Amino acid sequence: MKKINLLTVAVLASTMVGGVVASAANTAPDKLDTNAHVKFVQDTDPGEKPEKPTDPEGGGVIDPGNPGEGGGETPSEKAPLMINFAPNFEFGEVAIKSGDVQVPAISQIKDDKGNDVAHFVQVQDNRGTHKGWNLSLTTSEFAAEDGSKLEDASISLSEVTAFGDSEGVATTEASQTINFPQTSVAVMTAAEKAGEGVWTAKFGKNASLAQDGENKVNSNVKLNLSAKDMTKVSATDYNSTLTWNLAGTPTFAASATPAV
Numbered sequence: 001m002k003k004i005n006l007l008t009v010a011v012l013a014s015t016m017v018g019g020v021v022a023s024a025a026n027t028a029p030d031k032l033d034t035n036a037h038v039k040f041v042q043d044t045d046p047g048e049k050p051e052k053p054t055d056p057e058g059g060g061v062i063d064p065g066n067p068g069e070g071g072g073e074t075p076s077e078k079a080p081l082m083i084n085f086a087p088n089f090e091f092g093e094v095a096i097k098s099g100d101v102q103v104p105a106i107s108q109i110k111d112d113k114g115n116d117v118a119h120f121v122q123v124q125d126n127r128g129t130h131k132g133w134n135l136s137l138t139t140s141e142f143a144a145e146d147g148s149k150l151e152d153a154s155i156s157l158s159e160v161t162a163f164g165d166s167e168g169v170a171t172t173e174a175s176q177t178i179n180f181p182q183t184s185v186a187v188m189t190a191a192e193k194a195g196e197g198v199w200t201a202k203f204g205k206n207a208s209l210a211q212d213g214e215n216k217v218n219s220n221v222k223l224n225l226s227a228k229d230m231t232k233v234s235a236t237d238y239n240s241t242l243t244w245n246l247a248g249t250p251t252f253a254a255s256a257t258p259a260v
Contacts, residue, residue, distance in 0.1 A: 053085035053122050056163030056200045060111025071109030071119075081133060084122040084198065086244040089155060091223045092215070096233055105221035107209050116209050116216045120202040121187060121244060123170075125195055130168075132190040134247040135201070142180040142240040150238055152226035154179050159204045159220045162188060165197025172201045180240050187244070 053062045053074065062071075062085065072087040091103045109117040123135055142150040155178040162172045170190040178185060188201040204220030211217075 054198075055111050055117045055120070055206070056122075056198075057202065057206055058111060058115060058117070060113055060115060060117070062109060062111055062117065071107075071117075080127040081125050081246065082123070083135070083244055083246050084124045086121050086242075087119040087203075089119070089221055089223075089242070094225070096230060096235065098230065099227050101225040101230060103223040103225065104210075104212070104217035104219045105223070107216040107218050116206065118202055118204040118206050118209060118218055119221050120200050122198060122200045123188065123190075123195070123246060124198050125190070126197070130193045130196060132192045132195055134186065134190075135188045136184045136245045136247075137178065137182065137187050138184050138243045138245065139178060139180050139182040140241045140243075142238050144234055144236045144238045146234055146236065148232065148234050148238075150180060150225065150229050150233070152229050154224045156222045156224060157203050157220065158222075159208070161202050161205075162199060163202060164195065164199035166195065168194030168196060170195040170199040170201075178242075184245070 054060065055062060072085050074085055075082055088108065090106045090108055092106050094101065094103055105119060107116045107118070109119065111117055121135065123133065125133060142153050156175070157178065158175040160172045160174055160176065162170050164170055168190070170188050172188045173186070176185060176187075188199065189195075190199065204218050208220065209216040209218055
């Protein structure tokens, strides 16, 4: 009986290839089996700068410029699950007047060919775990250095579309309202077995950008100012910090710097 058990173990071991049970090998003089093997692991080298983000609509490479400047921010180092790019929302100068006011965001993102690109946020998932992820947004008070605040202000995001690499789709809400302060609002979500590779939530299309004086503006990203706020504002800059949170990773902040 012991000999039979040992023989069984030996046969099972001989059919294991790379930790997977394989079919019986061909060992005939005119038919011989060999093996090909690969094991995938997460890229955990923190020293490398992430690759520059790309526009999913036009394919152009985006250069965010220096931190705190231009159309958005990129992280200082890469990770298997990361925010690849997050946008700044710049609303420029607004004249103080009576009544409600809506201000479209100025287009600041350009690709490597100089084309204007609609605002977007981009996530990259190279973990190989297929567990999904959640991208959300929180905001601080929209305030000036003198302590005055935009108490009723909000940002409207519309025509939000998800672009991605994999068949498992990440989802977005078609439109959203961001308040100040905002505890948390979902921006883009990938369920289990979805959201692998690079996924982008884009706020409007490149073709929808409109010329307004010297700038192009995005009517799908609007700052909404109430008549009440417009009567209380000071003639100075107001700022809010937008913090884009990717589940399972540290938070990543991008600053919105409109001058009001």
